[in-house]
Amino acid sequence: TQRTTMQSTPFRRLRKQNSSVSGRSHRFRVAVFGQAGVGKTAFNVRFVTKRFIGEYDPTLESIYQRAYIVPPNYPVFYEIMDTPGQEENNSVMLEKIKWADAFVIVYSITDRQSFAEIPRLKFLVSHTISNNGQKYCTKSNTPIVIVGNKNDLSRDRMVSRSEGEKLALELGCSFYEISVRESIDEIAFIFEQLYRSFRQVE
Numbered sequence: 001t002q003r004t005t006m007q008s009t010p011f012r013r014l015r016k017q018n019s020s021v022s023g024r025s026h027r028f029r030v031a032v033f034g035q036a037g038v039g040k041t042a043f044n045v046r047f048v049t050k051r052f053i054g055e056y057d058p059t060l061e062s063i064y065q066r067a068y069i070v071p072p073n074y075p076v077f078y079e080i081m082d083t084p085g086q087e088e089n090n091s092v093m094l095e096k097i098k099w100a101d102a103f104v105i106v107y108s109i110t111d112r113q114s115f116a117e118i119p120r121l122k123f124l125v126s127h128t129i130s131n132n133g134q135k136y137c138t139k140s141n142t143p144i145v146i147v148g149n150k151n152d153l154s155r156d157r158m159v160s161r162s163e164g165e166k167l168a169l170e171l172g173c174s175f176y177e178i179s180v181r182e183s184i185d186e187i188a189f190i191f192e193q194l195y196r197s198f199r200q201v202e
């Protein structure tokens, strides 16, 4: 079993730091939600290191950081929060939602239950944003994307692409179906698009 050696920073510790970013790059915070085992850690690690690492310990909580140029030339300092798939108490979830600028909600196409969780997670995020006046009053456009992962496992598919697309449309989110195992570019693209819709740049 290979384990990631990436440095991760506990959420509370990072929040207390002055997280202003060096140079002129923008700091951009993304929280990644979804049930256990859907591939959240693989997704985050793929973006941060470009590598796919097969197995991880179940996530407790970590924040990954990466400076990245969103094409054509927006230097962005990403902070990505990897969350545990198991149920957390609501106040912890709410804190994380308030922390983030944008959201990725992941399910696995091989796990219908993880797909069934998506509306609840989406509503939790949306409600928290709209009820949290002060910080988010200028953020009516908080981007939320839905990602169906593991589409390399076509024989084990339980959720069709069109079901994913339909749900995302109903919930007003962008949608991507991907394989973290097989793709690097699609994941970078998702992170780029999140930033673009957050800053409303073309």
Ligand SMILES: Nc1nc2c(ncn2[C@@H]2O[C@H](COP(=O)(O)OP(=O)(O)OP(=O)(O)O)[C@@H](O)[C@H]2O)c(=O)[nH]1
Pocket: 034, 035, 036, 037, 038, 039, 040, 041, 042, 043, 053, 054, 055, 056, 057, 058, 059, 060, 083, 084, 085, 086, 149, 150, 151, 152, 153, 178, 179, 180, 181, 182
């Ligand atoms: N075939 C395939 N397996 C994947 C893919 N993405 C992740 N996996 C595997 O799915 C399992 C779970 O991946 P994780 O990244 O740990 O999932 P997680 O959502 O972070 O899980 P928790 O930390 O428990 O919440 C691991 O065995 C990964 O190797 C993919 O695109 N294709």
